[in-house]
Each structure stands twice: as C-alpha cells, then as structure tokens.
Amino acid sequence: MTDPRNGPVLIETEDTGPSPAAAPPVLDAPAPEGAAMQAAAGFAARKPSALARWFWRLLGAIVTFGLSLWAWDFVTGLIARNAVLGYVALALLGLFLAVCLAIILREWAALARLARLDSLHHDADAARAAGDLMAARGVAQRVRKLYAGRPDMTWAEARLTEDTGEILDADTLFDHVERTLLAPLDARARVEIEGAARQVATVTALVPIALADVVAALTANLRMIRRIAEIYGGRGGTLGAWRLTRAVFAHLVATGAVAVGDDLLGSVGGGHLLSKLSRRFGEGLVNGALTARVGIAAMEVCRPLPFHAERRPSVTRVVQRALTGLFATGEAGPR
Secondary structure, three states: OOOOOHOOOOOOOOOOOHHHOOOOOOOOOOOOOOHHHHHHHHHHHHHOOOOHHHHHHHHHHHHHHHHHHHHHHHHHHHHHHHHHHHHHHHHHHHHHHHHHHHHHHHHHHHHHHHHHHHHHHHHHHHHHOOOOOOHHHHHHHHHHHHOOOOOHHHHHHHHHHHHHHHOOOOOHHHHHHHHHHHEEEHHHHHHHHHHHHHHHHHHHOOOOOOOHHHHHHHHHHHHHHHHHHHHHHHHOOOOHHHHHHHHHHHHHHHHHOOOOHHHHHHHHHOOOOOOHHHHHHHHHHHHHHHHHHHHHHHHHOOOOOOOOOOOOHHHHHHHHHHOOOOOOOOOOOOO
C-alpha cells in the first residue's frame, strides 16, 4: 500500500488571484508611418502666407539698403583718409558685386531651363494627343538641342538626327526619342533614387537622435531632386532646386502619395515582415520607400517627355534594389 503521507499536499487559499483569461490581449505594434518623410514633405510643401512673404521681402530690402549705405560710406571715407586703401576697397567691392551678379544670372538660367523642360513636356503631350507629325518633329528637335554638346549624349544625338526624317508617325517618333535619348538618362536617375532611398533608410534605422532622421531625409531628397534635374538637363541652381522640390512635394501631398498605404507596405516586403522588425528598422524601410516615390515623381517632372515607350519605374523594384543587402526585404528584381 502507498503511504498517503507521501502524496501531494493541497493547500487551499481564500484568494485565488486574477484569472489569466481576464488579462487584456497583447496589441500589435503600430505599423511604421514614415514620420521623417512625412515631416520633410510637410516642410518642403508648405506654402508661406502672403504676410510672411512680404515680411521677408521688406526685411531683405531693408538689409540690402543698409548694407549698401554702409559700404558706400566705408569706401568714400576710406578714400578720403587714404586714397590707395580706398581704391583697393572699391575694387574688392566691385569684384564682390560681380560675383553676386554672376550668381543671379546662374539662378535665372536655372529657372529658365526648368521652364524649358516643362514647356517641352506640355508640347509633347499636345503633339502626341493630336497626332501632329510636324509638331512632334519640332519637339524632337528641341529635345535634341537640349542635349547638344554633352559628351555622354553624342552617339544618341547623332543617331536621332539620322533617323528622325525616316519616321512618319508622331507616336513612333516620340517613342524613338525616348528609347534613344532618354533611356540612358532614366537609368542614371534610377541610380540616384536608389542611393537616396538607401541613405534615408540607413539613417532612420541606425540614428536614434531626434530630428536627425528628418534633417537627413530632407537633405537627401533635396540632393536627389537636384541631381535628377541635372541629369535631364535642368542644371538647377539653389533657387531652382528649391522651387522644383516644393513643386514635387506639393504634388505628392496633394495626391496623397506621401501617405503610407497597403501598397507601400507591400512594396517594402509586406506587413508581416515589417511587424517582425524593430520599430526603427520598419521606419527606415518606409522612409526609403517614400524617398523612392519622391524620386520617381521628380523624374516625371524633370523628364522632357512623359513616359510612354519606356516604363515608369516601379517603387517596388527601386526599393528592392536599393535595400537588398541592407535589410532583408527580398531579392532584387529587374527594373
């Protein structure tokens, strides 16, 4: 027989404690929202009020007027005391004004080239819609002149000149211009987008400093948009690049393209993968994908011809190629 004293001992208590069934469910971590790119887009797309514009204009006028009076008094007073030093100061001031004039002319030329790209884009749309061969040839000639003199476009320009007269259809002519002149530029622009997306994703994931990811995202996007404009012939200066950046971000904000949706989550590996990563890595992936969206929108704005023969780059493919090896988001695929 078994001794009952060797069996288990049950101790009854009055308070059994809370039941595990009553515990609240564990909520999933919130999905990454791309906060850095959202903040950068809001800053770049924000349009100052009329009162703020007049404030900065009047402040600039007052500061310029005051500096002009100070420079005049300084030079004339120095000439009165010492003619040699006075004329040296006058020469230096003249050189400074010449440099300022050169900067103004460069900015004006940059804005003019951006306006030229926009005009080409609209004229190409109109000629393609109307099927006007003569208008299409005129646009093709203007596009060829846009890239005349560039060493990297010499062969493509010569081929386009030889083949233009043999094409008797507007759509075919535009497609030929795209494949001959713009396809190599599209490839270079995609490389710039991939580099910017990789940089933004890395900084967001690895730098925990507040506002550092916002500054990095805005800086990387400004540099990317400026480089894309230069690739397509914009040669944007400081004011031109900022104006172009505002136009791109304003378009994205107006169309909701900077919002994080299911398509964007899928483009960076799917919601299941993001839920397994840390919050910072998830934010990095989403910010990189939003940067790719900005870059593709900049391509559409800066490209002299709209996408037709050449396929518009896919955010999914751009992000996969940019982040493969940085984050395990998937295999690189064709562009």
